[in-house]
Amino acid sequence: MIRYPNGRTYQKAEINHTKQKGNHIYSNRGMTLEDDLNETNSYYLDRSIAVVHKKPTPIQIVNVNYPKRSAAVIKEAYFKQASTTDYNGVYKGKYLDFEAKETKNKTSFPLQNFHNHQIEHMSNVVKQNGICFVILMFSSLEEVYLYEAYHLLKWWDDMKKGGRKSIPKKSIEQDGHLIELGFQPRIPYLKVVDELYF
């Protein structure tokens, strides 16, 4: 059995590839942005730095079998669109909420990566004074930015009024915050949160 330095088996990473259709793998590490964020959140959790979890994928269950003497089996179900962002939790008492997306583009970030429900949720969180942002990865460039939700909301509004359908990378460089990638944790986004909010 082949293992990565972190103990993850080669096989497990392979399964992740096929499962995460449309999720691009960056830098040939066999790891997705989601994997890296999960590891980052585990790092924060283990050290009592923050409690942030990815929400389960919402599923519409249609048919379940309850066999005797074994676990219930879902026999028919469908993926539902999430009504919120994927990640939320608590950091120093404050509410933290974010979505993570990646693009292969090099000069802009397409807004089609987000959907209406997520945008609406972020807008609600901002109104409640939650800390709300997106983590934007330019996978071809290996650059990851923390970009506060209120910037994204402006671009989204603009698009709805007929404006452009992507955020120019220059704007993300200017208004966003480059996250220096590390080994442990891989995507230390709380460093930026500290600078911005504490």
Next chain:
Amino acid sequence: MIRYPNGRTYQKAEINHTKQKGNHIYSNRGMTLEDDLNETNSYYLDRSIAVVHKKPTPIQIVNVNYPKRSAAVIKEAYFKQASTTDYNGVYKGKYLDFEAKETKNKTSFPLQNFHNHQIEHMSNVVKQNGICFVILMFSSLEEVYLYEAYHLLKWWDDMKKGGRKSIPKKSIEQDGHLIELGFQPRIPYLKVVDELYF
């Protein structure tokens, strides 16, 4: 078609009954504690009072069909144990986290309603200064209490050391906070949160 005053059809409530095995229905309204909390959270969300959502049930997906020209169908999946509580969100910038449970008992609340992962999560949230509690319903008595997590954590620790396996109702009455049930919202738990934290 028979409808409840809120527009919910009788049939739909029936489906909820069978779906929520082991969840007792209180006061013959055909509504579960979960239904009432979802309506309460919708009420808060619609009025920009708070953003609180129930997390989706975590599912382990084993087999998915991707038919041409129609939505992906999950053909085999299993229920996973949640690693967190069911509800979280933001209220006035603060992180809010809770679990809701009900019992038919009249004199105590059985601790077996909770599992280790949830307790551990609540303990982590308390350490991060999040607002963390459980909503305990005595369905036979139609009484609902907000009971702060740190009380529950003490009883849990006690049980692990061989202590009693339920919380006496008297303790819940003394340390917890009775939520006066209403029509809109049905379970106005933020009133208690206001008194305790703001």
